[in-house]
Amino acid sequence: MNTITLSTKDYGSFDLAVVGGGCTGTFAAIRAARLGLKVAIIEKSSCFGGVATNSLVGVWHTLLDMDYKEQIIGGLTDEVEQVLLKNGNARLENTRSVGICFDPNAMKVVLDDFVVKSNIKVFFCTFYNSLVMENGKIDKIVVGNKDGIGTISAKFFIDATGDGDLCRDAGLESYVADAIQPPSPTAFLSGSIKNDIGKLIVEHGAEFGLDDDWGWDARVPGFDDVTFRADFHIFGRMCNNTEDLTAAEIEGRKKIYALDALLKKYDDPKLGVLALCSQIGVRETVHYKTIFTANEHDLLMGKSYDDTVMKGTYRVDIHHQHDNGITFKYLNGVTETFYGKSNRLVLGDWRQDEGITTPYALYYQIPFEILVQDKVSNLIPVGRMLNADDGAFGALRVMVNLNQLGEAAGVAAYLALDENKAVTDICGKKVQELLRKGGSLV
Numbered sequence: 001m002n003t004i005t006l007s008t009k010d011y012g013s014f015d016l017a018v019v020g021g022g023c024t025g026t027f028a029a030i031r032a033a034r035l036g037l038k039v040a041i042i043e044k045s046s047c048f049g050g051v052a053t054n055s056l057v058g059v060w061h062t063l064l065d066m067d068y069k070e071q072i073i074g075g076l077t078d079e080v081e082q083v084l085l086k087n088g089n090a091r092l093e094n095t096r097s098v099g100i101c102f103d104p105n106a107m108k109v110v111l112d113d114f115v116v117k118s119n120i121k122v123f124f125c126t127f128y129n130s131l132v133m134e135n136g137k138i139d140k141i142v143v144g145n146k147d148g149i150g151t152i153s154a155k156f157f158i159d160a161t162g163d164g165d166l167c168r169d170a171g172l173e174s175y176v177a178d179a180i181q182p183p184s185p186t187a188f189l190s191g192s193i194k195n196d197i198g199k200l201i202v203e204h205g206a207e208f209g210l211d212d213d214w215g216w217d218a219r220v221p222g223f224d225d226v227t228f229r230a231d232f233h234i235f236g237r238m239c240n241n242t243e244d245l246t247a248a249e250i251e252g253r254k255k256i257y258a259l260d261a262l263l264k265k266y267d268d269p270k271l272g273v274l275a276l277c278s279q280i281g282v283r284e285t286v287h288y289k290t291i292f293t294a295n296e297h298d299l300l301m302g303k304s305y306d307d308t309v310m311k312g313t314y315r316v317d318i319h320h321q322h323d324n325g326i327t328f329k330y331l332n333g334v335t336e337t338f339y340g341k342s343n344r345l346v347l348g349d350w351r352q353d354e355g356i357t358t359p360y361a362l363y364y365q366i367p368f369e370i371l372v373q374d375k376v377s378n379l380i381p382v383g384r385m386l387n388a389d390d391g392a393f394g395a396l397r398v399m400v401n402l403n404q405l406g407e408a409a410g411v412a413a414y415l416a417l418d419e420n421k422a423v424t425d426i427c428g429k430k431v432q433e434l435l436r437k438g439g440s441l442v
């Protein structure tokens, strides 16, 4: 058998290494750095934001409660929104579908600025590869970048890779939902569309290999005639393995350009794709077990906890894997399922079905224990790999929610190091107190 010997460089030692610079990981890193930790963030692409930037998804949901009266989400989400709005890079809508709509390119610059001001060591274009464990703890991680292969040492680690790459390598218990929410290719389209795109796809999609699939779009702020488009899903692909991810990227781009050709032929030859996502939008892959499992019923009933670290109102939102539909369930009971481009709607009321007559909850809550696993004492998993049933995942997976959990992870890392404790011994109420001191409304 041949052995490969790798010579690795030393890329430094830190209090905290955050792997994955989506909004979740970025906010974790900033909160920890603001509390005084020496923080490194490792991101495989060239910018922060993850799906918000590389997949062009420029929508954060409302920070207000169900009645639009009380602000329930603050912290870094609010700080970043204020900058985007002040600079004219975002539009405030405050509806159930859209809180603010922002320009993903501007988001990259704003996040850069927040991170640079927090004195965080940034490793862009750096891919986390593997880890080295010692006595039940992660000692260092191995990364690859333009400088070669190297190690980053830290006392504490946050896995914000979305897919839980560190959790996988540390041997944490995982599970996969029966019907994972499928990924979507996204793009910016330039030009004024005369027709209803959904109708055009229903009428002519087959000619271009396009399905009658549910999708959505949003006008990009700051431009008269640029729309964000997420018209299609790629079914049957599990995007945490390279073969499926590669196939999904190729199939996704093909679908976007099939739409481009359809629109040029049947709407206006001047319409065209202005930008393709640099990474397909991945909704769900694998989940990792933590002490607390979020479940749809408690979530939608607004169950409260002593150590709440996240509040939200975003509806349960499940993109079907098998029938081109999407289901929404709201705190107030409304249940909607839409099918295909015609948006055929089936309405219901889950509260009525369950015979619930008490007033609906104005928001839901999640306790600190959703971030706590008991296998590795210096690791917190945070992001879309979270531990939840299908319905709770459908609600929690959006950015205004994961942003808050990211902040909680950063604060918890600080407490673990300050008090020399394993992650299982961190006091959730102390995390909550520090979050509040830093501007969160939990």
Ligand SMILES: Cc1cc2nc3c(=O)[nH]c(=O)nc-3n(C[C@H](O)[C@H](O)[C@H](O)COP(=O)(O)OP(=O)(O)OC[C@H]3O[C@@H](n4cnc5c(N)ncnc54)[C@H](O)[C@@H]3O)c2cc1C
Residues within 6 Å of the ligand: 019, 020, 021, 022, 023, 024, 025, 042, 043, 044, 045, 048, 049, 050, 051, 052, 055, 057, 058, 059, 060, 061, 126, 127, 128, 129, 160, 161, 162, 163, 165, 183, 184, 186, 230, 280, 281, 282, 283, 382, 383, 384, 385, 397, 398, 399, 400, 402
């Ligand atoms: C098409 C689509 C539309 C959506 N619409 C909305 C919406 O309108 N509003 C909303 O709030 N949410 C929306 N969501 C959901 C939301 O965007 C995601 O659930 C959320 O961004 C996930 O956050 P995350 O931090 O877990 O993952 P990500 O945002 O994917 O961030 C993970 C980061 O880790 C990096 N990374 C991964 N692996 C490695 C590695 N090995 N080494 C180094 N870096 C690594 C990635 O490059 C990425 O930057 C949408 C999702 C999709 C796919």
